[in-house]
Amino acid sequence: MVTIKDIAKLxxxxxxTVSRALNDSPLIKPDTKRKILEIASELQYTPNFNAKSLVMKKSYTIGVFFTSMTHGTSPNFFTDTIKGVNRVISEDYNLFVRGIDDYQNYASINNRRFDGIILMSQSEVDQSFIYHVRNEKIPLVVLNRELTDQSIVNILSNDREGSYNAVNYLIKNGHQDIAIIEGIKGFKSTMERREGYLKALIDHNISIKTEYIVSGNYDMASGHEAMERLLSLEKPPTAVFCSNDDMAIGALNTAFAKGVSVPDRLSVVGFDDITSAQYTNPSLTTVKRPIEKISQLGAETLLKMMAAEAADMNKIFVETELMIRKSVSSRTSMTPRTEQPKF
Structure with a gap:
């Protein structure tokens, strides 16, 4: 194995001097640096990060934590998060990805093991983890869930506004009987999207029907089951807002299985704008939540914090966008309710 001493000798x-050149130190003359880098390349030198960590007092590891890897984290949500972070983090760093609920305690999460941590927070149960990381003085960026602590870097999408716009779009299309399939109970995203849904109904003086508010689990199976409950009502809704796209896809599947045409008899809207949303039949109208962009911005901010550079410490909202496709139709163009089949 080639070492720094081998390069120094040649x-x-x-x-x-070799160490400084490899770390791009301004103290080394350009010609000397060029010569050292050429030799290192010819010898196919690979840095020993264990030794480097001891010298620099860094772990070269960045943690990416989720509330849970198995409960409420859809594959698309997970993938977009990692893609956004990975787009920014250089190959010098290792990414350590884990769910908080995997830990009995946080003793192994310390400032010797992690240079920085990105938390994709989905629930207030994360608070104890956040306090621990702060006490360990590990640079921290929290994504996805709004925090009251103004001293923590917090980057998130405006879910309440996004869901409000989605339901408002249904109302503008003449819908009054609008249901919601909610996400996991206790998740901040679930509460924010419900608030947007309720506010849109209240602003348009539309009565809130408790039977139109059904629980889901952020997966396709729960969307399928929730839509079955809605369609079995004596007066089923004409439109359904789903708190994420996975549940919307499950809901579309139920409608298809029961012979309910979307959007002719039932309009469906999702949330997230996952890749497959544009390929459903019909293509899914949904709220685009730019998770990859949020994660990328979080990683960029964390690197600045780790380098002790000035970073924007304010709460940052990344705007959502309503993606209008073909799963919503105007109520006036729909088949009259009296012609809807009983389920």
Whole structure:
């Protein structure tokens, strides 16, 4: 295995000079640096990060934590998060990805093991984890869930506004009987999207029907089951807002299985704008929540914090966008309710 001392011997310089050159130090003359880098390349030198960590007092590890990897984290949500972070983090760093609910305690999460942590927070149960990371003085960026602590960097999408716009779009299309399939109970996203749904109904003086508010689990199976409950009502809704796209896809599947045409008899809207949303039949109208962009911005901010550079410490909202496709139709163009079949 090639070492710094091997390069130093061939370049006829000290190993300290080689180390500085490899770390792009401004103290090394350009010609010397170029010569050292050429030798390192020819020898296919690979840095020993264990040794480097001891010298620099860094772990070269960045943690990406989720509230849970198995409960409420859809594959698309997970993938977009990692893609956004990975787009920014250089190959010098290792990414450590884990769910908080995997831990009995947080003793192994310390500032010797992690140079920085990105938390994709989905629930207030994360608070104890956040306090622990703060006490360990590990640079921290929290994504996805709004925090009251103004001293923590917090980057998130405006879910309440996004769901309000989605339901408002249904109302503008003449819908009055609008249901919601909610996400996991206790998740901040579930509460924010419900608030947007309720506010849209209240602003348009539409009565809130408790039978139109059904629980889901952020997965396709729960969307399927929730839609079955809605369609079995004596007066089923003409439109359904689903708190994420996975549940919307499950809901579309139920409608298809029961012979309910979307959007002719039932309009469906999702949330997230996952890749497959534009390929459903019909293509899904949904709220685009740019998770990859949020994660990328979070990683960029964390790197600045780790380098002790000035970083925007304010709460940052990344705007949502309503993606209008073909799963919503005007109520006036729909088949009259009296012609709807009983389920």
């Amino acid at each position: 370049a006829n310089v000290s190993h300290t």
